[in-house]
Amino acid sequence: EAQVTQNPRYLITVTGKKLTVTCSQNMNHEYMSWYRQDPGLGLRQIYYSMNVEVTDKGDVPEGYKVSRKEKRNFPLILESPSPNQTSLYFCASSIRDNSPLHFGNGTRLTVT
Amino acid sequence: GNSVTQMEGPVTLSEEAFLTINCTYTATGYPSLFWYVQYPGEGLQLLLKATKADDKGSNKGFEATYRKETTSFHLEKGSVQVSDSAVYFCALSDNYGQNFVFGPGTRLSVLP
Numbered sequence A: 001e002a003q004v005t006q007n008p009r010y011l012i013t014v015t016g017k018k019l020t021v022t023c024s025q026n027m028n029h030e031y032m033s034w035y036r037q038d039p040g041l042g043l044r045q046i047y048y049s050m051n052v053e054v055t056d057k058g059d060v061p062e063g064y065k066v067s068r069k070e071k072r073n074f075p076l077i078l079e080s081p082s083p084n085q086t087s088l089y090f091c092a093s094s095i096r097d098n099s100p101l102h103f104g105n106g107t108r109l110t111v112t
Numbered sequence B: 001g002n003s004v005t006q007m008e009g010p011v012t013l014s015e016e017a018f019l020t021i022n023c024t025y026t027a028t029g030y031p032s033l034f035w036y037v038q039y040p041g042e043g044l045q046l047l048l049k050a051t052k053a054d055d056k057g058s059n060k061g062f063e064a065t066y067r068k069e070t071t072s073f074h075l076e077k078g079s080v081q082v083s084d085s086a087v088y089f090c091a092l093s094d095n096y097g098q099n100f101v102f103g104p105g106t107r108l109s110v111l112p
Helices: none
Strands: A004-007 A010-013 A019-025 A031-038 A042-051 A054-057 A076-078 A087-094 A107-111 B003-006 B011-014 B019-021 B023-026 B032-038 B044-050 B056-059 B062-065 B075-077 B086-093 B100-102 B106-111
Touching: A004 A087, A010 A019, A019 A031, A019 A087, A019 A107, A042 B086, A042 B100, B003 B086, B003 B100, B011 B019, B019 B106, B023 B032, B023 B086, B032 B062, B044 B062
Parallel strands: A010 A107, B011 B106
Antiparallel strands: A004 A019, A019 A076, A031 A042, A031 A087, A042 A054, A087 A107, B003 B023, B019 B075, B032 B044, B032 B086, B044 B056, B056 B062, B062 B075, B086 B100, B086 B106
């Protein structure tokens, strides 16, 4: 089954403790991206990647890192999480730029 | 920069009522336009899309027409069902597909 898989689905952590949210797609998509969803703000893009080893900042990249060492994986790294990063995070992929996005089921992160 | 504005709701309708969710956009060039739907606890799913002016996207009884002259992409359905209850997001991607921009989402509740 074609899908985008994120883990974990729920994560509660404390300020400053490094964490990684994993994202994997099995559709051989070139384009992958991360979004955060906050009430009243819709989805805002954090980072995106056009292909392996090619990443770029989205609209809200501060406090986040990504890497794209393999085509299928695009982990989101929070080196030192803060409470304002409490949010619902979505990973998405598409076959190429400007094609519809396929979304994972989301990761709800709480930073205390 | 590019932006999407949509009515935030919530919108509450009775079953079989007519639905319109307004969406307008600001973008340079010729963006592609999308409607995504998010059911509770899930990621976003593509509902329909249009890639050029006057295109009409349609799926599951929903329709939206790309109106360049009014920079709009309003979502309509003639007769809603309880199962249509969800959050609906209008979105655009720029010419290069590097940046998807989402509206804030509109929560729709359909009552039996």
